[in-house]
Amino acid sequence: MKRPYWRTLAWRLTLAFVLVSAAALGTVGFISSVYTRSEFSALLGAQAQESLTAQVQAYVQANGTVSGFRPSEPHPRNGDRAGPPPRTPGVSRSSWLVLDEQRRAVFSTPNVPRGTRVPRPQGTPVTVGNRVVAYLIPSGMRPRPDRRGEDFLSRTAQAIGWSMLGATVLAVVMGLLVSRTLLRPLSELRRGIRALQRGDAPIAHQSTRTDEFGEVLHAFGEMHQDVVRSQQARRQLTADIAHDLNTPLAVISGTLEAILDGTFKPTSERLKRLHQETQHVSQLVNDLRFLSLADAGELHMNHKLAEVEPFIRGAVATFEEMARQGDVTLETHLKVAGVRASVDVVRITQVLQNLLSNALAHTSAGGRVVVTAEVAGQSLTVSVKDTGDGIQPEHLPHVFNRLYRADQARSGGGSGLGLSICKTIVEAHGGDIRITSAVGSGTTVTFTLPLPPALS
Template sequence: MRSLTWKLTLVILGMSLFSIASVFLLTRWVTVREFDRLVNAQARADFIEQVTTYYQNTGSWQGVMNALPGRRPPPDTQNPPPAQPPREAPYALLNQQGCVVVPSGPFRLGDCPAVRERREPLLLDDEIIGTIIKVRELAGRGPLEEAYLLRTNRALFYSAISVTLVAIILGLIVARTLIHPLKTLTTAIHALKAGELGQQVPIQSEDELGELAHAFNQMSSDLARANQLRRDMTADVAHELRNPLHVITGYLEAMRDGVLQPTHERLAALYDEAHHLQHLVQDLRTLSSADAGELSLQREAVLPQELLQRVHGVWQTEAQQQQIALRQQAAVDLPTIDVDPERMMQVLNNLVGNALRHTPSGGQITLTAGRDGASVVLAVRDNGRGIAKEQLPLVFERFYRVDPDH
């Protein structure tokens, strides 16, 4: 189970790492791209504001180069300029005549380029006062921008590490939560294998694991009940065989020792007990054939009334001796049914025999045959003490007896 725990943990961790790495890279890419866009948009807005303010104050573009931070006029041999600043606005400014008054890149001061792409009119009070041309993106980032991106990347990295640790912890918790019921179930299965029937495991959820635990509990209960029924069956068979064998052995020993003479009555008693043994053996053989799926049925068309009459004839005398009324009722115009008459007689005889054992004197047993939709229903009803409600689901269990003494 430990290996399965780690497998689940590694799967969860792998999926988490893949997701975290994907989110980290995508977030970093989007952040850098949008930040660069923001910087360029801010540079454009600052450039437009500076040159527009200058024109608004002076009414012309003359000397505009001196008003821009980091810009200078063309070289002058008499007054050498200071060193070129590291950064230059990525825009060129053209006056109303289309000539360059603020150079940038290939656009030199005084040139009148015919470029139409990337041109943007410059307005002041709805009047075009010039044109700006975007030459390039802002070259590089300043120290502040680089520091901001560094802090952002560091925060993303720390977040990824934190999420990874959380994923490991959650992976272990989820794996152990899933594995714990399986470990409990495995322990119960080993105990069941060792012969400790009736093992039960707690049902901790209503998902597939809960269904598995419920199925195991049901199987374990069925095995325990089947084992108990097998033991009861063995005891019942031994009890049923012991009585006739005891009678037969007693008679034979007495006849062998000359204590009793082999009269007709005593031989008849021995025959009856031997016949009873044969009947028990035949029942066991029938049960074995049914378990193996080899029980053959000789089906034929039979009238339900005929089955009731045969059963009534078999038990009528015994019912009268016990002062129990045995009646039969059959609906009119019942169709024939396709059954094995001998097996049906065996079933009905068992039901009537049980009814006679549990119906007091003065009681009543009724054999009925009627319709239920397209089916024909044969029933044996009595007014005996009946079967407790909680025992009804068990009456068709093999060898189950409501009253162990009968």
């Protein structure tokens, strides 16, 4: 169901841009309007002071005294408005008050009657011939602009208003663009999530963003690829398990049917083969159970402090007869005398047995299998090296995968889970396992286990 646009994040981001811009522009507009009127009023006051000073000087030059002076009212021109006439006859609306030399008011204003002595700080002196003839002080009345001044203020207010409106529209457009730019990666991420829910292949993201959104898209793309690979691996694992179980079960079922029908006699050889196939199925089931416990985090290791050399030699001794029968030289080079490690001896022995079984199975007569062990720093390093045919380079990255089968990748007719089990056990001990191989030169599998600092 598509949500209404007003409930989308894009709308909320745009609205946030508009509200922030409107608040900022409103504040700037109000301050600009007040400041413009204040400065314009100050300009009119300065002009009025200059005009009044010139009138006083002219009056004194003509009459010799400032007594009887009255400021002239401006006359409207071309329809200009000079302001309202005085409310009281004989009272001036001037924004400046003229005082004589004794600081008495020369004419009346609404606040100061004529002749009133004004004991205020020194005002602006008016001089004629280097003689102070009067003082000018503010009357407390703000100068009123004429029509042209009012028109100027009105046009200024309109310009500020239109600028605010234009900036608001620009904020809306920028909000839409920015929200679309910011939310485009979220749209791509949403499409990727829906593709992941449908089980589709990962969507190739063309974004070259290097910010946090780009990192999220890149991480999601990698996660999607991992999920798809895991799904494919799970399907392949299921198919391989079915195949590996079907083959021995088909042999067992066919042989038993032939015995029941009287086609085959239940000879010891046939019963031995049935037993071997049954053991193969049992081993595969046990290996799968082992890995499932590891995946569920329920695989428990019985760690205990044990000497390393005895259990390595014990694992090697198990395969000495098999090596002699195959005319393969089995050697050990152990430099771990007295070294003790905290390990699950049974599981680590299982790792060695799996590696030795693989090595002997792929080493022809006359070859060698060498087991080495040594301490490097705080780790125990154990390797099993053979002189077999080796592994093709394209198979090396997959040899630890479950049920991975390829003749060059040491299938050996086993369950196909041996190396995967080795990897699980070693990593459960906090160690690491790796494999190196060269076609025609043999293969080396090396695993490392951490040692307690005081025991290395």
